[in-house]
Amino acid sequence: MGLAGIIAREEARFRDTHAKSVAEAGALEAHWLFGAPFHWMKDWAAPAAIVAARGEGATLTDIDGNTYDDFCLGDTPGMFGHARPEIARAVAAQAARGATFMLPTEEAAEVGALLAERFGLPFWQTTLSASDANRALIRWARAVTKKPVIVVFDGCYHGMVEDCFVELRHGRTRSDAGLVGQALDITRTTRAVPFNDIGALEAALAQGDVAAVLAEPAMTNCGMILPEENFWKRAQALAKKAGALLIIDETHTLSVGWAGAAKERGLTPDALVVGKAIAGGFPAAVWGVTSELAEKIAAVPRSSGRSGIGTTLSGNAMGIAAIGATLRELATPEAYETMTRNGFELGEALWAVIKKHDLPWCVIHQGARIEIVFASVPPKNAAEMRPALAQHELNHALHLYLINRGVLIAPFHMMMLVCPATTSAQIDRLVAAVDSFASAYSQESAT
Incomplete structure (x- = not known):
């Protein structure tokens, strides 16, 4: 079944673990155009909006009580951590x-x-x-x-x-x-x-x-x-x-x-x-x-x-x-020192996963920002990047897989951001989730 099989299983898993968010989606749709206060909030890979309850540091919790290691950080506004x-x-x-x-x-x-x-x-x-x-x-x-x-x-x-x-x-x-x-x-x-x-x-x-x-x-x-x-x-x-x-x-x-x-x-x-x-x-x-x-x-x-x-x-x-x-x-020098160190740690660990599974992907990294790109070498312009971004099903499957394992990254492509509160344990969990997905992806591709 390939990626379609992974997505079907992960969507079922999401609904089982996000009952309150799924129910709340109906209430949101009653009066919010596109079912959210801003339509980008529906651009996540999940079959229903994840309804946030609170955030602290590098952690976010939804109304179902699910806790996430947050590498999205509001798509950058929370770069120094939530609820500072x-x-x-x-x-x-x-x-x-x-x-x-x-x-x-x-x-x-x-x-x-x-x-x-x-x-x-x-x-x-x-x-x-x-x-x-x-x-x-x-x-x-x-x-x-x-x-x-x-x-x-x-x-x-x-x-x-x-x-x-x-x-x-x-x-x-x-x-x-x-x-x-x-x-x-x-x-x-x-x-x-x-x-x-x-x-x-x-x-x-x-x-x-x-x-x-x-x-x-x-x-x-x-x-x-x-x-x-x-x-x-x-x-x-x-x-x-x-x-x-x-x-x-x-x-x-x-x-x-x-x-x-x-x-x-x-x-x-x-x-x-x-x-x-x-x-x-x-x-x-x-x-x-x-x-x-x-x-x-x-x-x-x-x-x-x-x-x-x-x-x-x-x-x-x-x-x-x-x-x-x-x-x-x-935004202190000390905060940036921590973020840069964490970014390097995450980038190196993701490269190791890609090499382990012999995937035609690469990691692009600068400072506290890291991205997995579905291309064997880093693109140098948009024309070279577009084929990687066009792999919508792969992008969707990996995002949803990470959500179900308590990891949030930016929903638009495979962008990750670390903040001063990001821990090595959180980085390890993200890397483990990508590693687990790579194994499932390889197995599905082989069938």
Whole structure:
């Protein structure tokens, strides 16, 4: 029966051990479109939504009492662990004084200084999400350069930003199928190029109409794709020569190091976006710019309250408090040392399982983030990654198998993230579950 047999058995097992979640799914469907407060919550491999009860550190418990080793961590917002008391204290204290004023608080000055010290950019703004931050910087880039086009890398994802929903097929940029309900032709103002392809990037910039290159230091949403040696050194030089701004999105790659992957790789971007984990799971993001870009932004004519950039809740007092607590107490050098060590341990152990079973898979690893890719060698761009991601049945089967053995990883592909609270015992359980699946998969494939 192959993978279909594994999936059928695992779905039955899930229903037996998740009776309350299965029942709750009916209540959710009564009033929530797609059966959940947000439709991504239904993208897990389980036959019904896992209904969360609580989380603590690297552990999550559902309403059936099932406990999971959590390597998803909210798809990164919980990168420093669930229910951190530092965040709870900071947010509760500010809530008691007032949640939002559309005025800065005294702590805002200190938080700005902390951001500047850590990331090396002097001027900052806050938003509610990385989507908002990326959208704002695209707009500012076009305003200051007087150029209409942005360049992104094929397979990218920068949040719910219309300009980035493109893909490269047969050498041409086209709208991504995920861009639902879009009336305008995004390909007129966005170009996609393959990651790690300096020649393609140079050609895209040569037309002289590019306002900005927007990219992750390493791609994380089309599977994890690492930059080749010297790629970013050359790419940064090309952008500068073309008069295009370099915007780096660290939303996922903050897991690489204390100041993110850009600093680790020697990048000096014009602008930086950090979302998700920057506020310890509280909804907030930040974007920062160089002094030169800040001066150009400030010179752009705009009406007060009518720039079309930002929302009323951006920079709310509770978000500022959460960002401050994260920078001071959670995202410490010691936390990153632990996370990096745990990430290396997990990556090496998964490689051992793959070699043991002689599977045509590989492991891609950077910092606290690890991914199993269903390809024999690490892909260098989205075109090479897509065949691995297209193995939907295998992806579904392994995810569901892990869920039933008390392990959660990011539901979209085989991405794993460790936090400071992740233990060696949790890593061992994840590796054992992958090993057990590999044995079952091999046996099913042989029948």
